[in-house]
Amino acid sequence: MAWDVFSLIGTVAFAISGAIVAMEEEYDLFGVYILGIVTAFGGGAIRNILIGLPVSTLWNQELMFQFALLAITVFFLIPHHLFKQWSRWGYVTDAIGLSAFAIQGAMHAVHLELPIVAVIVAAVLTGAGGGVVRDLLAGRRPIILRHEIYAVWAASAGFLIGLEIFKGDLFLYFLFVSITVLRICSYTKGWSLPSKKIYYTK
Amino acid sequence: MAWDVFSLIGTVAFAISGAIVAMEEEYDLFGVYILGIVTAFGGGAIRNILIGLPVSTLWNQELMFQFALLAITVFFLIPHHLFKQWSRWGYVTDAIGLSAFAIQGAMHAVHLELPIVAVIVAAVLTGAGGGVVRDLLAGRRPIILRHEIYAVWAASAGFLIGLEIFKGDLFLYFLFVSITVLRICSYTKGWSLPSKKIYYTK
Amino acid sequence: MAWDVFSLIGTVAFAISGAIVAMEEEYDLFGVYILGIVTAFGGGAIRNILIGLPVSTLWNQELMFQFALLAITVFFLIPHHLFKQWSRWGYVTDAIGLSAFAIQGAMHAVHLELPIVAVIVAAVLTGAGGGVVRDLLAGRRPIILRHEIYAVWAASAGFLIGLEIFKGDLFLYFLFVSITVLRICSYTKGWSLPSKKIYYTK
Numbered sequence: 001m002a003w004d005v006f007s008l009i010g011t012v013a014f015a016i017s018g019a020i021v022a023m024e025e026e027y028d029l030f031g032v033y034i035l036g037i038v039t040a041f042g043g044g045a046i047r048n049i050l051i052g053l054p055v056s057t058l059w060n061q062e063l064m065f066q067f068a069l070l071a072i073t074v075f076f077l078i079p080h081h082l083f084k085q086w087s088r089w090g091y092v093t094d095a096i097g098l099s100a101f102a103i104q105g106a107m108h109a110v111h112l113e114l115p116i117v118a119v120i121v122a123a124v125l126t127g128a129g130g131g132v133v134r135d136l137l138a139g140r141r142p143i144i145l146r147h148e149i150y151a152v153w154a155a156s157a158g159f160l161i162g163l164e165i166f167k168g169d170l171f172l173y174f175l176f177v178s179i180t181v182l183r184i185c186s187y188t189k190g191w192s193l194p195s196k197k198i199y200y201t202k
Numbered sequence: 203m204a205w206d207v208f209s210l211i212g213t214v215a216f217a218i219s220g221a222i223v224a225m226e227e228e229y230d231l232f233g234v235y236i237l238g239i240v241t242a243f244g245g246g247a248i249r250n251i252l253i254g255l256p257v258s259t260l261w262n263q264e265l266m267f268q269f270a271l272l273a274i275t276v277f278f279l280i281p282h283h284l285f286k287q288w289s290r291w292g293y294v295t296d297a298i299g300l301s302a303f304a305i306q307g308a309m310h311a312v313h314l315e316l317p318i319v320a321v322i323v324a325a326v327l328t329g330a331g332g333g334v335v336r337d338l339l340a341g342r343r344p345i346i347l348r349h350e351i352y353a354v355w356a357a358s359a360g361f362l363i364g365l366e367i368f369k370g371d372l373f374l375y376f377l378f379v380s381i382t383v384l385r386i387c388s389y390t391k392g393w394s395l396p397s398k399k400i401y402y403t404k
Numbered sequence: 405m406a407w408d409v410f411s412l413i414g415t416v417a418f419a420i421s422g423a424i425v426a427m428e429e430e431y432d433l434f435g436v437y438i439l440g441i442v443t444a445f446g447g448g449a450i451r452n453i454l455i456g457l458p459v460s461t462l463w464n465q466e467l468m469f470q471f472a473l474l475a476i477t478v479f480f481l482i483p484h485h486l487f488k489q490w491s492r493w494g495y496v497t498d499a500i501g502l503s504a505f506a507i508q509g510a511m512h513a514v515h516l517e518l519p520i521v522a523v524i525v526a527a528v529l530t531g532a533g534g535g536v537v538r539d540l541l542a543g544r545r546p547i548i549l550r551h552e553i554y555a556v557w558a559a560s561a562g563f564l565i566g567l568e569i570f571k572g573d574l575f576l577y578f579l580f581v582s583i584t585v586l587r588i589c590s591y592t593k594g595w596s597l598p599s600k601k602i603y604y605t606k
Contacts, residue, residue, distance in 0.1 A: 028395035052460030056254030258456030
């Protein structure tokens, strides 16, 4: 049950996040659909390829596919003059997708009885993978590599789920809200990890 | 028979299209070969990975590989002073490759008795995939996401073939010429789908 | 034995090369780890995907993973004021990784009794793949497609190993040093293959 909820939330949130980036970059209608779909399903595809699961399971998610198409269509049709207020919605939808898919990916790995390191990796790949594909196709620096804390939140979700101390749907929903809020705060408050610059001379 | 013809046309056209982009970006001889080969075989590789077919079938296309190498070599050796007139050949070769591979990918999916949605997806992935890889490696915005109608033509080919109403090689050749011409017209006449811009503030 | 040595050298060299690029681009600590790991393991992943080997073998290299993490950590902690002298270390570590992984990939293909063309392809994919992923994620033009001779050296290593005339660890170590030195010279002395420019008008 919780699994389906997180799949649905993640798919719709990332589909809209991809559509937003496509519209910011002035892609046409078809480009909006392509980037929305790629963002919604890219994380799962990357996880399946790298973990060695059959990628073709992607094509059995017909219901998710229809929800993604519906979400993109509704978003595209929303009246233009509302868009002024949407400038941060790209980050909000991305944060929701990151959180939902990180949890879904971790649950998947726990279900396969993988070790905790693999659970963390699955959380990061599933949560962040769609955004990486979206940003590469749009010619942007991947959000996962920008300054504010991002993938660490996905890794934390994977760690907490991989411990298998806390269980039950209530814990998962609480985790989902926490990770989403923490990611949005990272962006709005500019939380970042330490960094060190090397000067590039050539 | 038609299958082999479309494979050959698509491979040669995309190989030259990759070589053109590489030469526009001032890559050296080896870079011209790499980008040509990646463009010619990238679409099929992406389709196989995402549809769950063995990617290693790529390596059985020895004859296609030799044709691609030959096409790149001939193109590279053509006297320099003719290049002035080539400025739109990059688009023309890309359009030919798109059309040939969209039809070939759709035929492949029909042969596997996949549903019509999968036939359309296979047409888009096979037709547009090589160009996406080419443009990402060259640091360009993927042509599939630029303004003039592009992937819609591949999807249309997939739809018409997936209907399985029209059959026979003659229909396929007619479709190939039509899709190629429609794509070239989209570019030269600037046909585009509706788009909506969101202003990106940050 | 030699196989393990080349795996270790390549993994550590590419992990540091990825960390250097991440620090040049001002990524944070987690970004440095991600780009280091992706660079160290990306070449092997691409090779396995394209040659049709199970990608999941990646996850059995626990020891290599720990060495990569250790190398990145040590590199990150090195005092800042030494960095002035590091400006070319990015190229040196990349050259070491290219050479070690090209040889390792070629050995792998020979072990699988693949034909010599496949040995050369495996050498190029394994040697250059990690750097391509690194550069795409960092928004740079892939080093393999820049001006100074790069992938040709990996191909040469594949060719010499694929001939199976020379054998023994001593030959492999000699080859490793030669390829590394030749690649570094290509960069410092600006050796390049012929190129031809097409002027891009639009």
